[in-house]
Amino acid sequence: MAKVKTTYFCQNCGSQYPKWQGQCSSCKQWNSIVEEVVQKMEKKAWKSTTTVKNRVSKPLRVQDIDASEEARLNTYDAEFNRVLGGGIVPGSLILLGGEPGIGKSTLLLQVSLNLPYKTLYVSGEESQKQIKMRAQRINANNEMCYILTETKTQHIFKQIEVLEPEVVIIDSIQTLHSDYIETSAGSVSQIKECTTELIKFAKETATPVLLIGHITKDGHIAGPKILEHMVDTVLQFEGDRNHVFRILRAHKNRFGSTNELGIYEMQGSGLREVSNPSDILISKKDEELSGNAVAVTLEGMRPLLIEVQALVSTAVYGTPQRSATGFNAKRLNMLLAVLEKRAGFRLGAKDVFLNITGGINVDDPAIDLAVVAAILSSNEDEAIQKDYCFAGEVGLSGEIRPVQRVEQRILEAEKLGFATIFVSKYNKISVKNTNIKIQLVSKIEDVAGHLMV
Ligand code: TYD
Numbered sequence: 001m002a003k004v005k006t007t008y009f010c011q012n013c014g015s016q017y018p019k020w021q022g023q024c025s026s027c028k029q030w031n032s033i034v035e036e037v038v039q040k041m042e043k044k045a046w047k048s049t050t051t052v053k054n055r056v057s058k059p060l061r062v063q064d065i066d067a068s069e070e071a072r073l074n075t076y077d078a079e080f081n082r083v084l085g086g087g088i089v090p091g092s093l094i095l096l097g098g099e100p101g102i103g104k105s106t107l108l109l110q111v112s113l114n115l116p117y118k119t120l121y122v123s124g125e126e127s128q129k130q131i132k133m134r135a136q137r138i139n140a141n142n143e144m145c146y147i148l149t150e151t152k153t154q155h156i157f158k159q160i161e162v163l164e165p166e167v168v169i170i171d172s173i174q175t176l177h178s179d180y181i182e183t184s185a186g187s188v189s190q191i192k193e194c195t196t197e198l199i200k201f202a203k204e205t206a207t208p209v210l211l212i213g214h215i216t217k218d219g220h221i222a223g224p225k226i227l228e229h230m231v232d233t234v235l236q237f238e239g240d241r242n243h244v245f246r247i248l249r250a251h252k253n254r255f256g257s258t259n260e261l262g263i264y265e266m267q268g269s270g271l272r273e274v275s276n277p278s279d280i281l282i283s284k285k286d287e288e289l290s291g292n293a294v295a296v297t298l299e300g301m302r303p304l305l306i307e308v309q310a311l312v313s314t315a316v317y318g319t320p321q322r323s324a325t326g327f328n329a330k331r332l333n334m335l336l337a338v339l340e341k342r343a344g345f346r347l348g349a350k351d352v353f354l355n356i357t358g359g360i361n362v363d364d365p366a367i368d369l370a371v372v373a374a375i376l377s378s379n380e381d382e383a384i385q386k387d388y389c390f391a392g393e394v395g396l397s398g399e400i401r402p403v404q405r406v407e408q409r410i411l412e413a414e415k416l417g418f419a420t421i422f423v424s425k426y427n428k429i430s431v432k433n434t435n436i437k438i439q440l441v442s443k444i445e446d447v448a449g450h451l452m453v
């Protein structure tokens with residue numbers, strides 16, 4: 001009998017050790033190292049089909065390589081296609097991560113119900129009945145979508161051989177379990193083994209495989225980091241569970257750009273694509289309220305207008321409170337320090353609360369100017385005109401710095417009926433004959449001067 005081979009893995013970060021130790025040296029987590037049997041018997045996972053058995057790779061000139069067969073599968077979901085770079089590439093492995101309850105299963109079930117190809121949706125988390133109930137909510141009828149509830153990879157491959165699906169969806173990789181490894185599902189070596197088997201299957205049959213992956217509490221995909229290296233595409237589904245908007249981003253994409261972004265709205269009947277996000281994210285109210293400012297941000301390649309709300313009030317306790325939702329709290333503190341120094345606002349004695357509406361997390365620095373404007377407006381209790389919008393980064397000395405693709409932002413703001421956009425004086429702007437007034441500012445003081453008249 002072959003000797004049973006074991007190794008120690010950190011369940012948090014996936015580092016491997018020859019013997020047990022109390023703390024993981026790479027992620028510093030305590031008590032996370034567990035012994036796992038890495039190989040129980042000889043490997044014989046996905047069996048190669050006869051056609052590819054004796055395939056030997058030969059070097060080819062780049063121009064001789066036939067790329068025409070890489071025609072992508074259209075998912076009939078404009079946002080999903082966009083994020084993937086135009087559709088699913090045959091034979092690719094796509095990993096979709098996201099917080100529990102954010103809608104990963106809903107998204108992929110919806111995609112499989114819309115696909116005009118034979119699709120196998122394998123779930124290790126829900127029963128066929130539960131999935132049927134979900135499918136009824138989404139209200140799609142598709143004769144080519146098969147549901148399988150199974151967690152053992154060998155059984156899944158058996159079913160795949162019979163059914164011959166054109167697309168395989170796995171919900172989720174952490175529930176899969178391979179016979180060749182003895183540890184429980186979700187452990188580092190199981191995830192690695194199951195993914196390897198699926199990659200082998202995907203590459204040899206040119207069948208795309210979409211995996212759902214759980215994430216850890218700090219937002220990384222659970223399991224070894226190597227999982228992200230193994231797959232071709234890593235998508236992240238994010239959003240605030242209390243809000244309806246969900247954002248789909250590509251963190252890695254071997255077949256397209258990672259700049260693209262898909263926006264969905266979670267409704268009672270599944271996810272709806274949002275093609276005009278700016279229109280929805282800014283409230284069209286008649287009254288002008290103090291502390292509100294509209295930022296023209298760029299999410300991926302798409303301009304997105306977002307409302308920023310600030311509330312500045314006198315601090316009751318000794319240390320003023322600062323809190324930000326959807327915005328980096330450190331950056332907020334920095335902006336407040338700049339305001340204090342450059343614009344003479346005594347914010348040290350004030351509580352400041354900041355909120356980006358829609359539950360969206362923004363990391364485009366162009367939002368700074370709107371944040372500053374909202375804080376100034378709330379501090380003075382003077383409303384900003386509701387047809388003003390802002391796009392600029394604020395530097396440490398209070399200068400307004402240029403932002404990328406400013407023309408695109410200006411055109412989007414104009415399209416949505418804004419009358420004035422505040423941008424940095426240092427931006428090179430080539431658009432002419434616009435109906436929108438382009439207000440150039442170079443310092444925070446200029447902005448304050450324009451707003452407080
Ligand atoms: P789910 O796809 O189960 O999340 P995940 O797989 O990421 O854990 O999403 C569950 C949430 O979505 C749940 O809170 C209910 C909500 N939902 C809707 O609002 N409308 C719908 O049509 C569906 C199917 C789910």
Ligand code: MG
Nearest residue numbers: 104105125171
């Ligand atoms: Mg799920």
